[in-house]
Amino acid sequence: MKELNNSVLQLPLNFSQTFLPERRLLSKxxxxxxxxxxxxxxxxxEKTGIPTGKSTGKVxxxxxxxxxxxxxxxxxKKAGIWELSLTQLGSLIIQEDPFLSEVQTLWMLHLMLxxxxxxxxxxxxxxxxxxxxxxxxxFRLGASFKQVSFQEFLTDRYGEKSYLQSxxxxxxxxxxxxxxxxxxxxxxQVEGELIVRLVAPVDKDFFPxxxxxxxLVWDELFLDDDQISLEVFxxxxxxxxxxxxxxxxxxxWLTWMSDQGLIQVDRYTGSPVLLRLKTTDLVVxxxxxxxx
Numbered sequence: 259m260k261e262l263n264n265s266v267l268q269l270p271l272n273f274s275q276t277f278l279p280e281r282r283l284l285s286k287x288x289x290x291x292x293x294x295x296x297x298x299x300x301x302x303x304e305k306t307g308i309p310t311g312k313s314t315g316k317v318x319x320x321x322x323x324x325x326x327x328x329x330x331x332x333x334x335k336k337a338g339i340w341e342l343s344l345t346q347l348g349s350l351i352i353q354e355d356p357f358l359s360e361v362q363t364l365w366m367l368h369l370m371l372x373x374x375x376x377x378x379x380x381x382x383x384x385x386x387x388x389x390x391x392x393x394x395x396x397f398r399l400g401a402s403f404k405q406v407s408f409q410e411f412l413t414d415r416y417g418e419k420s421y422l423q424s425x426x427x428x429x430x431x432x433x434x435x436x437x438x439x440x441x442x443x444x445x446x447q448v449e450g451e452l453i454v455r456l457v458a459p460v461d462k463d464f465f466p467x468x469x470x471x472x473x474l475v476w477d478e479l480f481l482d483d484d485q486i487s488l489e490v491f492x493x494x495x496x497x498x499x500x501x502x503x504x505x506x507x508x509x510x511w512l513t514w515m516s517d518q519g520l521i522q523v524d525r526y527t528g529s530p531v532l533l534r535l536k537t538t539d540l541v542v543x544x545x546x547x548x549x550x
Contacts (some may be wrong), residue, residue, distance in 0.1 A: 268375045269385050272421050273322040274428050275314070277444035278438050279371075282466050283308050283320045284329070288352050291330045291342035298338045324348075326385040327367040328474065346542055347474075350354065355548050362467050364442045364550040366545060368433075369471045370421040372500045376478035381496075390415055392444075395455070402454045405430055458501040463548045465514050470545050472497065472515075485524075485533040488512075 267293065286306040295305065299317040303310035310317040321340060329348035333341045344352065347366070355363045361399065371385050371394040383389020391399075398411050409426040430453060432438045433445035446454045458464070459499045475495050480486050492498050498508055512530075515521045520541060522533040 259386075268382060269322050269326050271386065271416060271419075271425075272425060273385070274425065276424055276428065276437060277316045277319045278342065278428060279320070279323040279432055280437050282437070283316060284324055284327075284367075285357050287317075287320050287324050287342070288329055288344070288348055288356070291324070291332075291348065292352050294343060296339060296341040299340065302340060302485060312423075323371070323385075324372045326369040326388075327400075329367070332510075346539060347470075350543060352544065360546070360549070361442055361547060362464060364439050365464060366467050366471065368439055368442060369467075369500060370474070373471075373475055374479065378473075387412060387425055389496075391429055392455075392500045392502075392545050394499070396499065396502070399455075402448075403450055404451045404453065408453075445533050447492055455502060457503060457507070460503065460507040460510060462514065465511055466541075466544045466547050468501065468511060469515060469518075469520055470542045473534065473536075473541045476534065477483075477538050485531055486529050487529045488523075489529040492533060 286308055287302075288335055290302060290306050291407070295302065297305065299310050299315065300312060302308065302321075303315060303317045306317075306340060308317050308320055309315055321330070321332050321342070325332055328345055329351065331343050335341065347370075351358070351363055351366075354360075358364065372388045374389060374393065375382050375384050375386075381394065383393065390411065394517055395403075395408070395411065398543060405426055408430065409423055412426055413419075430445065433442070434440055436449055443456050444458075445457055448454055458468070464470045476483075476486075476491070479495055480491070501507075503511075512521070512523060518521050519535055522535060524531040525532065
């Protein structure tokens with residue numbers, strides 16, 4: 259099996275099985291990876307306390323979630339032995355927010371899980387059901403929808419599969435349960451079964467998070483480019499679709515990015531052209547810089 263990391267892998271479609279991305283379990287796998295942990299899923303379950311068994315269980319879905327969120331690298335070797343290590347993002351988060359309690363942390367992990375897969379030209383995501391909902395769902399589903407509509411969207415995308423009803427529920431419940439990402443307010447359930455999609459906070463406390471996401475996505479999709487038009491970046495990455503911002507919010511954040519010396523915006527060529535001015539490592543390390 260190829261190595262899993264935060265930039266090249268598209269996760270298996272049903273990688274989550276029937277399990278949610280519980281923060282306490284993600285925290286446990288982070289701690290295990292920080293120690294350079296390795297072992298079979300059963301051994302990892304015994305060491306971390308993450309429930310698992312020989313044929314099913316939460317260890318491997320949580321590993322996949324953590325990879326999709328850019329927290330860990332993972333390699334599954336012969337005999338089912340996993341080798342886990344932290345990414346730079348994972349190292350920062352385990353130092354600053356080991357229990358994944360800060361809303362900024364959770365927004366970062368949500369955005370990373372929803373990002374576009376970098377190796378293909380087709381529009382698919384690292385965790386494609388999440389990408390489908392947040393990057394492309396507004397065109398199909400609108401600002402409010404029911405789970406059955408999302409399930410139909412996934413069926414049109416992947417064909418008839420027995421697990422799509424469960425999978426559609428897993429994606430949505432990830433943002434309705436406080437134990438997962440309910441605190442970030444990306445989705446809200448109203449009027450019984452109706453789900454409303456909300457916007458990412460347009461607040462300076464979150465701007466460093468979006469900056470780090472911007473740089474990481476640029477590395478994955480445009481690594482060989484020093485500058486790129488805002489239009490091309492937006493279209494290829496689906497960055498602003500995932501964040502769900504209008505033009506006013508985009509402008510406010512881009513102005514902040516320019517004021518912070520993170521980008522240079524050239525507006526004299528038609529579509530604004532963006533030039534990155536710092537390294538990704540430095541920008542990632544500033545995720546929590548606006549917190550008091």
